[in-house]
């Protein structure tokens with residue numbers, strides 16, 4: 028599956044949540060400390076499922092513990108590279124937190140950060156971001172678009188395997 032010129036990859040996933048989780052795991056296994064994932068997708072698009080896969084790929088202690096952080100703002104999951112899972116669905120809450128010293132906490136160079144509804148806090152995001160957009164195509168399944176942003180990029184995007192059938 029070739030990349031677009033800017034390094035973007037697009038996956039057409041089958042109608043099975045395990046496929047979304049497996050793509051998340053393939054991405055998670057390649058993430059480095061200091062990486063930020065801006066995770067876009069409407070209600071029910073698969074954001075939690077993808078993040079659970081990320082947690083599995085990162086080798087976190089409790090991937091099943093990943094949930095929607097909406098009312099908690101930021102949830103930290105421990106592991107070899109800890110994951111901070113933030114939600115900007117209620118933008119004034121997360122933006123207020125970020126403006127009030129939360130930026131240093133959230134964009135910790137030793138951790139990986141996932142921000143759901145990132146368009147709500149776009150101006151607070153760092154330069155180095157992997158945009159992940161989940162959507163529901165007209166057919167069953169999900170479309171996932173992975174778009175690198177920033178000078179360092181995410182060169183391993185080109186190496187991600189096809190996700191046809193979940194393992």
Ligand SMILES: Nc1ncnc2c1ncn2[C@@H]1O[C@H](COP(=O)(O)OP(=O)(O)OP(=O)(O)O)[C@@H](O)[C@H]1O
Nearest residue numbers: 042043044047070071072073074075076095168169
């Ligand atoms: N590739 C897929 N094919 C079919 N169903 C899927 C796929 N990926 C995820 N799902 C299902 O979609 C539903 C919503 O997934 P999930 O809870 O991860 O979405 P979400 O974006 O986090 O939702 P919310 O906005 O409510 O937090 C779940 O039932 C999940 O199993």
Ligand SMILES: [Mg+2]
Nearest residue numbers: 074075094095
């Ligand atoms: Mg969710």
